[in-house]
Amino acid sequence: MASDRLDAERIIEYFKGKSILITGATGFLGKILVEKILRVQPDVKKIYLLVRAIDQASANQRVQSEVTETELFSVVKEKHGKGFSRFIEEKVVALAGDIIYDDLGLDPPLLQHLADNLDVIVNGAATTNFYGRYDVSLDVNVLGVKHLCQLAKKCRGLKVFLHVSTAYAGGEQEGLIQERAFEEGWALREGMHLDVDAELRLVADVRREVEDDDDKARRKAMKELGLARARHFGWSNTYVFTKAMGEMVLSRMLLQSSSPAPAITGAGGVVVVRPSIITSIQRDPVPGWMQGTRTIDTAHHRVREAEPVVLPGRPGPGRWTSIPGDMVAGRRHFTEKPRVGKRGEVIPTKEMHFFKTIASFQVYMLVKYRLPLEILHLVNLLLCGLFSRLYSNLARQYRYVMHLVDVYGPFAFFKGCFDDINLERLRQRMGKSRNPQDDEMFNFDPKTIDWEDYFYRIHIPGVLKYILK
Ligand SMILES: NC(=O)c1ccc[n+]([C@@H]2O[C@H](COP(=O)([O-])OP(=O)(O)OC[C@H]3O[C@@H](n4cnc5c(N)ncnc54)[C@H](OP(=O)(O)O)[C@@H]3O)[C@@H](O)[C@H]2O)c1
Incomplete structure (x- = not known):
């Protein structure tokens, strides 16, 4: 059993000499992962970052300005001093590509190089817009997964394929939500059969029907189609619906296929992680750091702006994914540190x-x-139209608020409880390493977090600093 035990040293050692492909590295979660690997294991062989770019030069530029030169990398930068650029050049390889295309839009020799060398693939790329265009969401969250699975199958020595999904892909269920793979055909509404290929055909048909419309009309049609299809099958929005379908494709291609790639046969090497709402960094390397306005932070913004805030949802601490627990800490922050106006007056x-x-x-x-x-x-x-402008402004604001509540409302009343038995098993396997600081680095037990302190002291100041600036 001793070999089954995990500790920080073993995790760090695992990445030594490994070649890793990461998608979504310019995003919030992706760059946290890239930084962490480079920080804990400088002897990683290569980290390939697939980014959307028209050519190699712009891919390099994106990786530099949006990933390695961000404040998030300050600790790694300090550690390597003058050698930082050389270190990054040696370890990080930008790839200009796009997961919506066959072969990820990469040239055959490059694809072959990856297939020959990759040890780990991490798919963190996604379109996370709840009310996104159906065609775009299907392309990225479903076809993108398919293309990465195809690459995984070509790899000669792949050890792990890790796909980042979302806890909400399972829909707004009540009670215990178990960690099980989604079989193709499964739908949240009983008696329904969700056929991923049929959805892809449907969107192709609609695309043809609206091709002569102007941009705005096409966008609207595709957004509405996504929401309508999601709700038809029982999901609340296009994002979680397409993420669920992405998992189904992965399941079909890597778990049930009759000819899986030998190195990743079985569930051992195929990992699906389903985080809930991810908020700012708690500790390392930059407490409070985050990128992009997250669902729950829209409310912080409104409190800061001293706008009247009305929210569907229950106040007080609840499950950590819920909005209100955070909101209570949010109000405390702004009550104690109120905003100050241009003339120094306190804005209540x-x-x-x-x-x-x-x-x-x-x-x-x-x-x-x-x-x-x-x-x-x-x-x-x-x-005779004296208040036309005022009326149309107010009516637009009203429609916007009601739309937000329509799309995000279900999350405020979420009654499910996520089972984390697999994570718990992993936690039980974690032993103590020789360096207790290293153990802290891999602590993934949310029960050890003082949530009120975290939101009040780290997350909300982080939102103010990194998002609202
Ligand atoms: N953040 C959360 O609270 C949360 C919660 C649960 C699950 N997740 C999951 O975690 C993952 C990362 O989320 P995030 O918050 O980091 O998202 P994010 O900040 O929106 O980043 C998305 C990333 O995906 C990339 N991407 C999008 N379309 C692509 C394409 N066609 N080809 C290649 N790359 C593409 C984006 O690249 P560009 O820079 O070119 O746009 C970006 O790097 C996602 O799978 C998401 O579903 C996130």
Whole structure:
């Protein structure tokens, strides 16, 4: 059993001499992974980063400016001093490609080089827009997975294929949500059969139907199609729906295929991780660092701006994925450190109102905003369009808020509880290494986090510094 035991030293040793392909490295999670590997194991052989770029020079430029030259890499930079650029040049290889294309858009010799050399593939690329275009979301989150699986099958010595999915791919279920692979055909709505290939054909048909429309109309049609198909099969938005289909494709190609690549046969070498909502870095290398506005931070922004905040959801601490636990810490931050206006005056932080159900929120919005809007509409008609501009501005804002609630609302009332038995098994296998600091580096037990302290002291200041700047 001793060989089954994991500790920090063994994890660090694992990456020695390995060649790793990572997609999504310009994104939030991807670059955290790249930095961590380079920090803990400078003797990694190569890290190939597939980025969307028109040519090699722009791929290099993107990797430099969006990955290795970001503040996130400050610790690695300090460690290597003047040798940092040489170290990065030696270890990091930018590849100009795109996962939506066959062979990832790479030339055959390069693809062959990867197939001959890769030990690990990490697919972190995705389009994470909840209300994204259906054609784009299918291309990236489903076809992209297929293309990476095809590469995995060509690899001679691949040891691990790691695909990053999302905890919400399983939909808004209640009770314990188990960690099981999604079989193709499965749908959240009972009695339905989800055929991924049929969805790809459908989107190709619709693409042809709308090809003569202008850009805006095409975008709208594709966005609406995504939401309609997601809801038809029981998912709440296009993102989680296409992520679920991506997993189905992976399952079909790497777990059930009759001729899987020998090196990654079975579930041992194929790993699907399903994080919930990922917030800023807690400790290493830069506490509070994050990139891109995340779902829950939209609310922080509104509190900071001292806008009246009405939110569907329950206040108070809850499961860590829930918005309100974070929101309580958010208000405390802005109450103690209120915003100051241009003339030095304190801008008071507004109260937040929570609603127990979406229905009660909708009634509130109807009485407080929709009815006055309708009255304004009538007055505007009577006064021959005197308030047209005001009316259309307010009506647009109202529609925007209601749309946000439609897309994000289900997450505020999420009643499921994610089973993490596999992670727990992994935690149990973790032993102590000779250097306790190394153990801290691989701590992945959320129970060890003081969540209130984290949100109040690290995450919210991080949002202010890195997102709202
Ligand atoms: N962040 C979260 O809270 C969260 C929670 C659960 C799961 N996840 C999952 O974690 C992964 C990373 O999420 P993230 O938050 O880091 O996302 P992100 O910041 O939006 O980054 C997405 C990355 O994917 C790349 N990408 C998109 N389309 C691509 C394509 N066609 N070819 C190649 N690369 C492409 C983007 O490249 P460009 O720079 O060119 O756009 C970017 O590097 C995703 O799979 C997501 O589903 C995230």
